[in-house]
Amino acid sequence: MSACPAPLALVTGGFRRVGASIAMELARAGYALALHGRSDLTPEAELAETLAKQGTEWHGFSADLADCDASQLLVERVTAHFGRAPDLLVNNASLFEYDDWQSMSAQMLADHFAVNLFAPMLLTRAVVAGAGEGQVPAIVQIIDQRVRNPNGDQLSYTLSKQALAESIRTLARAFGAKARVNGVAPGLTLATSDYDDAQMQRLAARMPLHRLSAPGDIARAVRYLAQEPAITGQLLFVDGGAHMLSMDRDFVFMDKTDDA
Template sequence: MSGNPAPLALITGGFRRVGAAIAIELARAGYALALHGRSDLTPEPALADVLAAQRTNWHGFAADLADADAPQALVDSVTAHFGRAPDLLVNNASLFDYDDWQTMSADMLHQHFAVNLFAPMLLTRAIVAGAGAGATPAIVQIIDQRVRNPNGDQLSYTLSKQALAESIRTLARAFGARARVNGVAPGLTLATSDYDGAQMARLAARMPLNRLSDPGDIARAVRYLAQEPAITGQLLFVDGGAHMLSLERDFVFMDKQDQA
């Protein structure tokens, strides 16, 4: 095969849920994929099907992003395997545990900031430092709509995502033409077992667009920011308009069906 190689994307948390949807979108766009997981490196079925159908050049990499040495080691492993540095980094992996102002602790803050802020920063630094002459890698940080109108739930998580959101413009200025840095802020996207269908419908009806975001929405936004060469320093909310609302609690606590 002749011509330039496929662009290479590193996606943290790329085997499951929203990360898998991003991987599917990028595979269909012709990217080679370095997919990160903490330990399990088996693609979920829909992703496995697309990787096979597209004949995507991909490989899985295990790393615990709470380990301060893991980001550089991960980028080194990806570069060694593919023989080149990634053109795109999607910082999707995150820690999401519950605390509030009463239960917040130094340990909870450290855990969330280690995974949700320090790891993305160190991965970003490694990608930009390893880029070849004339290359302009794209960085897309996955944030959360709650950074615009926060409430008191999942406080350590929220603070870490607020810091990551604020880093976007700062890093975009710091890197200049060496890298583009942008972000995507989803709303409630994939329900867990804590939700039921009726609650999801009521939550969707609260949104300005009368809908929640779905994984494909997030994935297409990532692809757009990855491929538009004149965009940097931007945070794109993809959330049905949730960021324009002042919500009193996290989604999981809202619009529960009253019990008779």
């Protein structure tokens, strides 16, 4: 009797940053991995080490998720390569560019909605439609804590993530027993060059838990939602409590020193 194959997870934006942490957690959980990247398909060093240590079956797939046709083709390519449909889809890839109500444009809206809403919707549909008999795919949408208490920064991004967040309960009802749909909403997690260490410490102190979210926190939440068969239609905030605060600006503009 042949052994059952490992469950298969498709992680968009899975080679870098939070996506890489999610991929590592799933590798440790015994998943085979289809990792998506827009162009560069080279894993980060820690991810490459984890994949090798776990003996994970994996393959990289390039796709521009701003292209609507790419989403359907991506799932078809993953299924053809592994010989089976994904058991888990993690929609982690996103577009994050700055605008506000004054600079918002039709093009900025279109760009953000294409990557942050349309691509996850089309990927989700393709995974559920391609599921085998008895297969109940798990979908985990990566959202953002700002959907609970938004400010006016990164307006097109925020609107697209709000739409994705609202889709979770709707899709969970639409799919019923065919698929489970949940979401994880991180807070500020990995600092860019726009932050300094002192600012990050001050921001952490603002949070109800006096800490920010770490990549591993988000990855473990994804794994939990992927593996709990009785959970659907839920959005789990993993943000140190940031969603309970009302903030006038995005994190990047807060708690800077006077000379910053």
